[in-house]
Amino acid sequence: MKAEMRCAELEFKLQKKDEQCEVLEAKLKALEDEVEVLRVSSEELKEKKEVGNVKERGVEAIIDLTNDDDDEVAQLMIENSVLECEKKKAESEVEVWKDKYWKLESLVSQLKLESDSYSNEENGKKWxxxxxxxxxxxxxxxxxxxxxxxxxxxxxxxxxxxxxxxxxxxxxxxxxxxxxxxxxxxxxxxxxxxxxxxxxxxxxxxxxxxxxxxxxxxxxxxxxxxxxxxxxxxxxxxxxxxxxxxxxxxxxxxxxxxxxxxxxxxxxxxxxxxxxxxxxxxxxxxxxxxxxxxxxxxxxxxxxxxxxxxxxxxxxxxxxxxxxxxxxxxxxxx
Structure with missing residues (x-):
């Protein structure tokens, strides 16, 4: 009788162990799936990291080029300012010459009119x-x-x-x-x-x-x-x-x-x-x-x-x- 009870008890424990094994197998499978997902994510992160490194190297190169051309850019800006000043000066001179031109035109027109009918006075006496x-x-x-x-x-x-x-x-x-x-x-x-x-x-x-x-x-x-x-x-x-x-x-x-x-x-x-x-x-x-x-x-x-x-x-x-x-x-x- 004792042996039968002991056998039944062991069978019950074995059954529980089997159930625990199934649970563990399920957990293992879930972990394996999770590991696979993490592996894929890791690969994606690696690719992104490589892309980021490439971009970073490009930015560094651009920064280096900018640093090299700072003096040239400053010189060009100075020359541009000088040209702007010369342009304004030339425009002002053009306006002055235009004004002189119109004054001469009006003087010529006046002289043409006076040449047709002109009476000049000098010291209050007509010539x-x-x-x-x-x-x-x-x-x-x-x-x-x-x-x-x-x-x-x-x-x-x-x-x-x-x-x-x-x-x-x-x-x-x-x-x-x-x-x-x-x-x-x-x-x-x-x-x-x-x-x-x-x-x-x-x-x-x-x-x-x-x-x-x-x-x-x-x-x-x-x-x-x-x-x-x-x-x-x-x-x-x-x-x-x-x-x-x-x-x-x-x-x-x-x-x-x-x-x-x-x-x-x-x-x-x-x-x-x-x-x-x-x-x-x-x-x-x-x-x-x-x-x-x-x-x-x-x-x-x-x-x-x-x-x-x-x-x-x-x-x-x-x-x-x-x-x-x-x-x-x-x-x-x-």
Whole structure:
């Protein structure tokens, strides 16, 4: 009996041990699963660590490069600041030059307006227009035999009440051609012709434009411009219809180089006289009695504004020049 009880007790203990073994086996399996999970996690951590190490090495390299270029970056920043300052300075200078340019433009416009209608006062007295005495010009011509009358311009002149100007020139032994001068001076001498030139076709009151110094400057380049326009004109200038002659852009008259000497007589300012003499010498190549030796192209190369000035003056004095041409007061008209 005791042996059976002992056997039953051992069987019961064995059964409990088996149950404990099963429990332990379950725990072991769970631990194995956990170990597997931890192993996978460990591998992932290793990979992440390697990636982190690579990134860290890259950052360190970048930091090293930045440290190496610090001086260069600082130098570039300084140069950039200097360039900014120079840019601002240049912009300010541009504004200053623009302001000066506009002031000059306004001054030029004002001078152009004043050149058409100008009355200058000095010490409360208006300047009066002057003309060269005809007797003095005739006496000078007879004494030295020269057709150049520039030196007479430096002599004393008489005052007149109007701003009317006279074109005086020498006729080279033209006795067969009848003249109809419009001024009493022309009748006194067979070798001198005087033609009155009013300041403008549209100015009936000549006394309002008494500042001859400012106005004769417009006549300086008339001769050179007239001579240059000589190549553009056709052979139909002899028409007596003023409207037809003034209708086109080309000038309705032909002027020979001799007019260079005529217009030079209008100069009462030494500076203006030099200007007119220079243009005259250019057109006739230094020979006052010679023919026209310069073309329109050469005149444009010498002075790009000469032809346009010619056109302007020709239009301004077209009526008077037509009157001179019609009455045959100028022997140098064709």
């Amino acid at each position: 009066k227009a002057t003309v060269i005495p005809m007797k003095k010009m005739e006496r000078k011509r007879k004494t030295d035999g020269s057709s150049h009358l520039e030196s007479i311009l430096d002599s004393k002149v008489i005052h007149v009440g109007t701003a009317r100007r006279q074109l005086t020139f020498e006729i080279e032994e033209i006795h067969s051609k009848k003249m109809a001068p419009s001024t009493p001076f022309a009748a006194k001498s067979s070798s001198i012709v005087v033609i009155d030139i009013i300041d403008s076709d549209d100015e009936p009151n000549i006394a309002q434009h008494a500042a001859l110094d400012s106005q004769v400057s417009r006549n300086i380049s008339v001769s050179s411009c007239f001579a240059a326009e000589n190549e553009k004109l056709s052979s139909s200038y002899a028409q007596n219809n003023e409207e037809d002659m003034n209708s086109g852009e080309d000038l309705p008259f032909v002027v020979t180089p001799k007019r260079n000497e005529i217009v030079m007589l209008l100069q009462v300012s030494q500076k203006m006289m030099c200007r007119g003499s220079t243009l005259a010498e250019f057109l006739n190549h230094g020979d006052p009695r010679g023919g026209l030796k310069k073309s329109v192209k050469e005149l444009q190369e010498y002075d790009p504004k000469a032809v346009e000035q010619c056109r302007t003056f020709a239009i301004r004095y077209s009526k008077q020049l037509y009157h001179i041409y019609k009455n045959k007061e100028d022997p140098f008209f064709p």
